[in-house]
Amino acid sequence: MARVVFDGVTKRFGEVTALREFSLEIADGEFMVLVGPSGSGKTTALRLLAGLEALTSGEIRVGDRVVDRLAPRDRDIAMVFQDYALYPQMTVFQNLAFALKMRKMPRDEIDRRVRHAAEMLHIEELLGRKPRELSGGQRQRVALGRALVREPQAFLMDEPLSNLDAKLRVQTRTEIKHLQEQVETTTVYVTHDQVEAMTMGDRVAVMNEGVLEQVGDARSVYERPANVFVAGFIGSPAMSFATVHAERTGDSLVLTRGELSLAREVAGLDGIPAEVILGIRPEHTRLWTDGERLLGPIAGRAEYVEMLGRETLIGVLTAGDQRFTVHAEADATVKPGEQVRFGLEPGKLYVFDVESQKALGTV
């Protein structure tokens, strides 16, 4: 087990910069999730750490060693691939034992480690089978086992759940997390699924276009997003945004756009620009009920209505051409095309700078 450090790492593929000045410190035994959309650089970061790509500049350390000039085999890391990459002609036992054999480990030690890993993953009865005779979930476990037997300094996982069906994915998510807690090996986990990121990571590193946007535990990233990108990427359904005019008069801040007008007394936010981006999460919006302490009402037309069983989500287009996702009770009777009025929960409105896209505070 070891600390993993990316220090100002840049990776360019010809003209394209896949990773830009990426710095991240992952503590010994920590479960770090790199999350972001396609092309965000998360897989590049993982491949650089694995040694499958050479970095353009910067430094990568595993423990006390600078590893960025070492071959993958000398880095003492193990990787779980998206497509599992099991050796098709080998049995499960041989797949698990391969890396240990390469290290010329004594046969009885190989046997002990393979059986121990198989026991942990409940795949003892599969040891004699070939990968093609296994289900997707079983292959996934073998791929985990292959990493586990190595007892490496760090586990690297590249979207290991993306080939599983939804139900198995949820189950395996918990198992991987539990397994990591048992062995306490530093883990770098790459995913584009923000639910996976939130539920599995001790900390989450949100990436976009080769840049690390924010790093923190799930709660802080969710509740205090650093910028518009993080606010929009983390959270499902996604945060709604509206560009509004902001005017500060004494203690009161008035946000307007067309017929939309929200006034609230706030401390701070001095020097707020005249134009800001307003962000609100769907769970902090509600259909308007007179007497409730909400900011609004805001009127608009229901574009779509999604009944999710436990709740209903209504997509609303306001007169000012702004789109909001509004949370409603499961028994809400709104139909697409109808006019609706809704309100926003005070204190839950995020304000972002239009230019820098950075968070200015909450209202």
Add this chain to the structure above:
Amino acid sequence: MTASSRVQLFLNYLLIVLCSLIAIYPLIGVVLASLYPTGPGVAPSGFALPPTFQWENYATAWRDGEFAASFTTSLIVAVVMVPASVLLSVLGGYAFATMRFRGSKAIFYLFILGLIIPTEATIVPLFYDVRALGLIDTYWALIILETSGEMAFGIFWMRAAFLSAPPSLLEAARIDGARSWTTLWRIMVPFARPAILTLTVLTFADSWNEFFLALVFTINHMTAPAGLASFSGRFTTDVALVSAGAVIVAIPILIVFVVFQREFMRGMLTGAVKG
């Protein structure tokens, strides 16, 4: 099954049967002709059955055509040349598929040139080279020339087979601690087994059918097809004996194809994934 899909199935079968007949027609003709009585005045035609089946034609053709000697040559050449050519093709294909090195593209296209330029175009300079090396009328002349000739296709074929492997397989091996050599033999060769077997069968067929090189570079070391040509030159009037000789020469390839049929089909399919 709906009526239209049944009609389509029927048409598919009809097409396959027709193509098979076109392919097999001359073969059946040759086999039937080989069983006709020898001598003048007997002319085998089409699928007409011979008046009597002359099985002894095969023994006569084997003896008179001196096929024992030409079979020995073909066998010796094939036994050395096929493994050598396949081995070199595997190594070359692996390098082109998995390694990045300066000039790799140019060198690969150089090999592809070997597929494009016919042997006939280079035979004269080759002849002088082989003579300078003192290899005229030796097994080595055929072995070396055939091996190098086969490598153009072999490398192209094996490169495609290795490229069809998921890149993560190679990466997993690298992380697991395998070096290039181990990765090749422990991971990639088992993965590409059907393609390698197919290449072996094709190379064997090419080697066994080698005619032109044997004709130019050997006098006393004729391959089976060259032996057959010389035999038919001496027995042009006797269609039955020449036909028996032709069947004898074709039998080893037929056996190899039948034995490796399943792998051959799998190899043809996997090899066709990427080019």
